[in-house]
Amino acid sequence: MRSAFGSGVRLRDHRELSREAAIENAHVPAVCTLPMQQDGGPSAECVVEVGDIVAEGSVVGRAVAPGSANVHTPVPGRVAAIREMNLPGHRTCQAVVVVLSGRFARSGKLVTPQDWRRMGGDRIVERLRAGGVVGLGGESVPLRMIWGDHRPTRTLVVNCVEAEPFLTASYRLLVERMGRIVTGICIVQKLLEPGRVVIGIAADQVDLVAALGAQIRAMGASYEVAALDTGYPQGQPRHMLEAITGRELPHPGEPEDLGCAVVGVDTLHAVYEAVVLDRPLLERVVTVTGVVNRPSNLKARIGTSVRELIEECGGFRVPPERVVLGGPMTGLAITDLDLPLTKDVTGIVALSRKDRAAPPRTSCISCGRCVSVCPAGLSPLVLHKQINHGRPADAVLDGLGECSECGLCAYACPAGIPLVEILRHGKALVRGGRG
Ligand code: SF4
Numbered sequence: 365m366r367s368a369f370g371s372g373v374r375l376r377d378h379r380e381l382s383r384e385a386a387i388e389n390a391h392v393p394a395v396c397t398l399p400m401q402q403d404g405g406p407s408a409e410c411v412v413e414v415g416d417i418v419a420e421g422s423v424v425g426r427a428v429a430p431g432s433a434n435v436h437t438p439v440p441g442r443v444a445a446i447r448e449m450n451l452p453g454h455r456t457c458q459a460v461v462v463v464l465s466g467r468f469a470r471s472g473k474l475v476t477p478q479d480w481r482r483m484g485g486d487r488i489v490e491r492l493r494a495g496g497v498v499g500l501g502g503e504s505v506p507l508r509m510i511w512g513d514h515r516p517t518r519t520l521v522v523n524c525v526e527a528e529p530f531l532t533a534s535y536r537l538l539v540e541r542m543g544r545i546v547t548g549i550c551i552v553q554k555l556l557e558p559g560r561v562v563i564g565i566a567a568d569q570v571d572l573v574a575a576l577g578a579q580i581r582a583m584g585a586s587y588e589v590a591a592l593d594t595g596y597p598q599g600q601p602r603h604m605l606e607a608i609t610g611r612e613l614p615h616p617g618e619p620e621d622l623g624c625a626v627v628g629v630d631t632l633h634a635v636y637e638a639v640v641l642d643r644p645l646l647e648r649v650v651t652v653t654g655v656v657n658r659p660s661n662l663k664a665r666i667g668t669s670v671r672e673l674i675e676e677c678g679g680f681r682v683p684p685e686r687v688v689l690g691g692p693m694t695g696l697a698i699t700d701l702d703l704p705l706t707k708d709v710t711g712i713v714a715l716s717r718k719d720r721a722a723p724p725r726t727s728c729i730s731c732g733r734c735v736s737v738c739p740a741g742l743s744p745l746v747l748h749k750q751i752n753h754g755r756p757a758d759a760v761l762d763g764l765g766e767c768s769e770c771g772l773c774a775y776a777c778p779a780g781i782p783l784v785e786i787l788r789h790g791k792a793l794v795r796g797g798r799g
């Protein structure tokens with residue numbers, strides 16, 4: 365069993381809430397709110413006007429800058445508004461509001477799968493670009509950015525480990541759509557031509573690997589399996605990569621710097637849909653869990669409000685202490701339930717006071733726990749003070765850019781200081797030139 369950081373931290377596992385919940389199609393929303401920025405890159409450019417009639421799957425935001433991705437409307441209808449929107453993580457962008465009307469051009473229609481084996485690399489990349497496909501994990505960037513430059517890839521790592529302790533969407537995709545995931549692996553393999561394909565999976569899920577392996581072999585491909593320790597933050601790409609290759613990824617650095625590519629299960633599913641079904645990224649599978657009456661894995665249209673998705677799961681069982689987009693370790697707390705589902709949201713988790721387990725906030729007592737748990741070897745103790753004192757540039761000099769936002773420091777802090785939120789805020793200040 366491999367791990368790059370000892371055995372990590374054993375978090376209480378809450379995945380049993382939704383692990384057996386089969387993926388269900390969420391209701392089609394009457395209104396879709398579509399932010400022009402849904403990933404780590406710059407905003408797309410809005411290409412519609414108020415009053416325009418749009419077909420299901422048509423482009424409403426066009427990728428114009430390196431790192432931006434096309435945005436499509438997942439419902440047919442009329443553009444009712446275009447407005448500024450604040451998104452979690454200190455992001456602001458335009459959003460297109462589409463009110464449902466008219467006929468669905470794609471949903472419910474028979475689609476003939478296209479033969480990806482006959483497609484060249486350029487055509488595959490073009491399908492990913494046109495389809496607005498981004499990495500669907502927490503930090504998503506358009507795939508064409510990382511795969512379109514044909515840098516040599518020695519190792520393709522398939523990330524089957526769900527790092528967050530509440531999320532099960534990837535697991536359900538793997539169980540229920542394994543054939544599509546395997547085809548996705550083969551498409552990426554064709555595109556990147558890696559020397560090896562390694563499937564990184566939690567050591568307690570190796571039963572899934574036998575089934576996955578049989579399907580990959582049936583496609584004529586070869587693979588290796590890395591059974592990984594389940595301590596947090598093993599599922600984060602950096603840690604998984606270091607566990608598998610035994611090499612340290614430099615800071616700042618991308619997997620490509622080690623000749624590797626890391627791709628998650630939900631992204632592979634989107635690759636399959638874009639390349640084989642010529643279907644843009646209109647939906648994603650999202651886990652809705654925590655103190656909701658019916659924890660679920662929903663296939664939901666991008667732009668559906670968080671409120672509707674929670675209502676679809678029977679509403680809150682008890683008033684939540686906090687609602688988080690993503691998981692409790694790396695996710696972003698929200699107060700506005702009318703925010704839309706975006707491409708980069710892996711889960712919606714309603715946390716009770718007990719789940720949250722954060723002590724009341726007090727001043728830093730310089731205990732050093734945040735330093736001892738940080739897998740990047742940083743000192744959140746120093747960084748958060750630099751940011752709070754208006755010196756984010758100093759925090760950058762002390763390694764802020766190396767923070768993977770894993771959340772362990774905040775988890776360990778006995779003073780209840782929201783360290784990750786402060787570190788993220790510091791990064792946003794620097795990005796915005798306010799460092
Ligand atoms: S864990 Fe919290 S209280 Fe302890 S040093 Fe870090 S920030 Fe301060």
Ligand code: SF4
Binds near residue numbers: 737739767787
């Ligand atoms: S979130 Fe905290 S523990 Fe995790 S890498 Fe960043 S500073 Fe270190």
